[in-house]
Amino acid sequence: MFFYAHLPSHLISSPPYIPMEILPISASHLIKSQITPFTDKLREGHKFKTCLQQQITSLFRSSPPRIDAPPRRRNKVVFILGSTGTGKSKLAIDLAIHFDGEVVNSDKMQVYAGLDIITNKVTEEECAGVPHHLIGGVHPAADFTAFDFCGEANRAIESIIARGRLPIIAGGSNSYIERLVDDDKGKFRSKYECCFIWIDVDLPVLHSFVSERVDKMVDMGLVEEARTMFDPNGDYSKGIRRSIGVSEMDRYFRAGRSVDGEAKGKILKEAINDIKENTMKLTYNQLRKIRRLSTLPGWEVRKVDATEAFRWRSDPQAERVWTIVARDPSIKIVRKFLDSKLDAVHFQDDRRIEANCCHHHDQCEERA
Known part of the structure; x- marks a missing residue:
């Protein structure tokens, strides 16, 4: 599940962390798991064939495969920015499931082993089978710097892309992300196309x-x-x-x-x-840094407002609201990014993205 490759020996926690990968369920496995009980009941001739076709058709109408299939992606990286508590990890996992990706942690405290509660590390259940990198592999007393992060993150990104998957960088340490993207020699920018999504929540609600x-x-x-x-x-x-x-x-x-x-x-x-x-x-400091990054050349930061999902957090429909205001708009942004070419990247204006969610806004206001 968690990967921490190529760490210098002086940074590795003791005892050593043993990585484990749980791959996402493929569409074929999804179909098989849902039609197996059905096939046990019908095992004869034309009636079985006809009913099986109907079951498969019904399955895809109600539950399409959860993995998107964009054109072959090369050297594209997605970044999830946001203040602490805004749902960066949740959104990264949602996108990784949808686009067959892997998550690279960019939280400077979560790289350390231990204090899982205090540092709010994702649990294995929350990971939902999505491989995570740079979580919990560094000795608690080690001095893990932005330089160390850049080296490890670059290796993780190269490894993920080599397997034909999408790297998704998520975490609250914006200084690490800026150092990675805007390195001294411009190597990262020359090698990768970047998509920046800012998941935001109004401060009083947050x-x-x-x-x-x-x-x-x-x-x-x-x-x-x-x-x-x-x-x-x-x-x-x-x-x-x-x-x-x-x-x-x-x-x-x-x-x-x-x-x-x-x-x-x-x-x-x-x-x-x-x-x-x-x-x-x-949260104030992180917000200020994100706003500064969004003004820099080359930082096409796309804001997605998840405030309503947090206002509904105690409601049974909370997950549905999250899907409408955060997950689905982000999927649209990433899909367009993956389908685009370097010389023709045209995203929707932030206000138009937020407007896509306004059909649910009136109902949400009544719950606020």
């Missing part, structure tokens, strides 16, 4: 979601996980200890048994609030 997510992380074991990183003499400026959720817990762990239960509970509450506030500050 901050409400972030607050809820931190509370869920606490319920999942954030405090206990942070305790494994606690060191009275530790340095919070290096390695995985830079993650939001580690240094904020320091005062709580130092309190130990020196304060009573009520006072310690108050310290814990303050630490959790600090995590929320620092995460919200991070």
